[in-house]
Amino acid sequence: MDDFLDDGIMGAGFTLEQILTDAVTSPYLDDSYYDLLRQDMAEWEAMGQPLSEAERASHEALILQENWLLDRRAYEKWLHLYSARCLYWIPAADGLPAPEVADPQHQVTIAFDDRRRLGDRIVWLRTGVASAQIPVSHTAHLSSGFVRVPTVREGEVKIRSSFLCHEIRAGHPVQVLSGWMGHVLVEEEGSWKIGRKLVCLLDAGRAHHNLTFLV
Amino acid sequence: MTRYQSIPTGLDGLVEEGRVHRSLYTDRAIFEREMTHLFGGTWTYLAHESELPEPDDFVQRRLGLRRVIVTRDGEGRLHGLLNRCTHRGATVCRQAEGKAKRFTCPYHNWSFANSGELRSVPLPRGYGPSFDRAKLGLGKIRVESYRGFVFGTLNQSLPPLQDHYGTALSILDEWLDRWPGAEIKLRRRTHRLICNGNWKLIYDNAADGYHPGFSHASLLRMRKARYGGGVDMQWTLGDVDAGLQTVADARNGCTFIDQRAEIARYWDQAAPMPGEEAYAAQIRARYPEVAERALDVVVGSGMNLNIFPNLLVIGNQLQVIEPLDVDRTDLIWYATALEAPNLPPEVNTLRMRLQEDFPSFGEPDDLANFEECQAGLSIPEMDWVHVGRHMDTGAEYDGPRGLTTGPVSDELPMRVFWTEWLKRMQSDDEMRAL
Numbered sequence: 001m002d003d004f005l006d007d008g009i010m011g012a013g014f015t016l017e018q019i020l021t022d023a024v025t026s027p028y029l030d031d032s033y034y035d036l037l038r039q040d041m042a043e044w045e046a047m048g049q050p051l052s053e054a055e056r057a058s059h060e061a062l063i064l065q066e067n068w069l070l071d072r073r074a075y076e077k078w079l080h081l082y083s084a085r086c087l088y089w090i091p092a093a094d095g096l097p098a099p100e101v102a103d104p105q106h107q108v109t110i111a112f113d114d115r116r117r118l119g120d121r122i123v124w125l126r127t128g129v130a131s132a133q134i135p136v137s138h139t140a141h142l143s144s145g146f147v148r149v150p151t152v153r154e155g156e157v158k159i160r161s162s163f164l165c166h167e168i169r170a171g172h173p174v175q176v177l178s179g180w181m182g183h184v185l186v187e188e189e190g191s192w193k194i195g196r197k198l199v200c201l202l203d204a205g206r207a208h209h210n211l212t213f214l215v
Numbered sequence: 216m217t218r219y220q221s222i223p224t225g226l227d228g229l230v231e232e233g234r235v236h237r238s239l240y241t242d243r244a245i246f247e248r249e250m251t252h253l254f255g256g257t258w259t260y261l262a263h264e265s266e267l268p269e270p271d272d273f274v275q276r277r278l279g280l281r282r283v284i285v286t287r288d289g290e291g292r293l294h295g296l297l298n299r300c301t302h303r304g305a306t307v308c309r310q311a312e313g314k315a316k317r318f319t320c321p322y323h324n325w326s327f328a329n330s331g332e333l334r335s336v337p338l339p340r341g342y343g344p345s346f347d348r349a350k351l352g353l354g355k356i357r358v359e360s361y362r363g364f365v366f367g368t369l370n371q372s373l374p375p376l377q378d379h380y381g382t383a384l385s386i387l388d389e390w391l392d393r394w395p396g397a398e399i400k401l402r403r404r405t406h407r408l409i410c411n412g413n414w415k416l417i418y419d420n421a422a423d424g425y426h427p428g429f430s431h432a433s434l435l436r437m438r439k440a441r442y443g444g445g446v447d448m449q450w451t452l453g454d455v456d457a458g459l460q461t462v463a464d465a466r467n468g469c470t471f472i473d474q475r476a477e478i479a480r481y482w483d484q485a486a487p488m489p490g491e492e493a494y495a496a497q498i499r500a501r502y503p504e505v506a507e508r509a510l511d512v513v514v515g516s517g518m519n520l521n522i523f524p525n526l527l528v529i530g531n532q533l534q535v536i537e538p539l540d541v542d543r544t545d546l547i548w549y550a551t552a553l554e555a556p557n558l559p560p561e562v563n564t565l566r567m568r569l570q571e572d573f574p575s576f577g578e579p580d581d582l583a584n585f586e587e588c589q590a591g592l593s594i595p596e597m598d599w600v601h602v603g604r605h606m607d608t609g610a611e612y613d614g615p616r617g618l619t620t621g622p623v624s625d626e627l628p629m630r631v632f633w634t635e636w637l638k639r640m641q642s643d644d645e646m647r648a649l
């Protein structure tokens with residue numbers, strides 16, 4: 001499969017060797033970062049505006065590229081879409097989780113990956129010996145309803161969308177995840193990166209069978 | 216061929232010294248008996264008091280397959296109620312948790328106090344002299360609580376909780392007393408994992424010191440590749456029996472893995488957690504006197520204490536086994552926080568992050584293996600499951616507290632489990648609601 005993943009077709013990416021030594025400490029998730037997440041949660045509630053042509057070309061395209069790389073299991077390239085101080089967060093509470101039930105500073109989540117833990121996750125998936133990923137999961141992401149949500153934070157763009165994600169592992173029934181996502185995009189070294197990704201599952205409060213793939 | 220065979224003529228011959236029959240994991244008739252004779256047939260974990268701290272709080276749980284409500288009445292007393300209207304059987308409570316002085320059945324509005332008594336029925340003139348309201352309260356479970364852990368049973372002949380599980384509860388004391396004066400608080404969000412396997416595969420594993428170096432190869436390899444040696448769980452590699460971990464029989468089906476002797480410094484051997492450097496620096500700067508001890512209680516206890524049949528106290532988590540069918544189980548991981556006036560609150564931010572680690576990188580591999588056990592055990596021509604490791608090597612001894620103790624890969628815990636299992640399944644103790 002790796003043959004298909006050269007930079008020319010699918011964009012720049014890391015190698016697994018680079019990820020091994022990428023971000024092996026976790027210095028940036030501090031009180032002010034958690035404050036930022038509470039502010040995000042309040043802002044996601046607002047009414048959004050459909051994207052302009054220019055926003056579609058940069059922001060929607062970035063999220064669709066993320067979906068494509070995940071569906072191709074091109075995790076090393078996928079990580080390249082993320083900023084240096086990024087977060088991938090799946091609350092363990094339904095809907096638009098209220099702060100008192102979903103504040104990650106006080107609650108566990110389904111996933112709360114800073115850049116280091118994302119690296120761990122990719123290396124873990126690539127060990128080839130994770131029984132939960134033998135056989136591996138394949139996904140098909142479908143996103144729609146992209147809107148830009150206003151934010152007071154300079155230099156950041158908030159994009160909300162709805163998603164469906166089908167997952168299949170040979171020998172197991174199809175799992176369907178759905179809900180909404182929030183992407184906070186930031187500019188880094190002259191291009192847009194994903195600074196924070198929030199995945200709110202419709203059934204986040206229920207039991208799941210094997211969420212060891214990336215949503 | 217049917218998938219589930221009916222029960223053999225009894226349980227005789229299914230549990231032998233060192234091996235048990237596969238039907239114990241696959242037979243639905245056995246499963247149904249477990250749901251009355253084990254779950255509710257013995258003291259069974261229901262809830263933690265920190266989940267219902269105030270008067271009139273309640274949580275809805277399962278006791279085996281029974282839907283039950285654990286409540287606090289207006290005076291703060293705990294009750295266990297069967298969630299079943301005494302009129303025509305509907306559940307009276309449909310919420311997972313909340314606050315209620317009364318449970319009013321939505322079907323015909325019979326209304327019950329949160330201590331169970333029937334308080335009112337609509338159009339009461341429809342009932343004549345034979346209608347005895349005092350006999351129509353909700354079914355009540357016998358409940359007792361130990362240091363916040365609420366257990367229930369429908370077996371009226373069992374000794375009190377503290378006598379029955381005295382040994383396990385004394386080990387629980389050590390788990391609870393890592394920071395003197397601190398209280399455990401359950402945080403409301405959980406990891407809820409579905410396993411398409413029999414519930415006992417999970418209990419079997421909870422004191423299985425043989426599997427980690429193999430079943431958790433993905434976690435161990437990832438850690439080594441990213442961080443080198445030294446981080447957590449390195450003691451599970453190689454000849455674990457030459458190491459310092461032990462397993463013990465904690466009596467009446469309870470089992471215990473003690474890893475503490477392998478841990479020189481908890482904080483140094485922690486799994487990586489988001490925010491680690493930021494909060495370690497903040498804790499050291501703000502609370503220099505207690506900082507190092509506080510960082511140590513971020514990290515799991517190094518104890519796996521399993522309280523028969525459904526509570527697994529592992530690391531900083533409480534895992535609760537909820538059987539749903541003979542081949543389907545929910546495993547619920549309740550995260551715990553530790554609260555004390557002199558304990559930095561930042562400790563709990565790190566504890567939340569650390570308690571996401573194993574459900575992400577460890578438990579899923581075990582669950583996959585349990586499901587594959589279930590698949591293998593469905594083969595009718597292969598009868599036995601081997602549980603004889605260290606049974607006759609002379610490695611077991613009388614250890615701390617006078618408990619039978621063995622090297623960590625000893626399958627003693629499984630044999631302990633099956634002994635209690637058989638005793639409960641063969642018991643003719645009467646199960647009765649109060």
Ligand code: FES
Binds near residue numbers: 303304320321
């Ligand atoms: S079934 Fe509950 S009031 Fe009729």
Ligand SMILES: [Fe+2]
Binds near residue numbers: 426427430578581
């Ligand atoms: Fe395990």
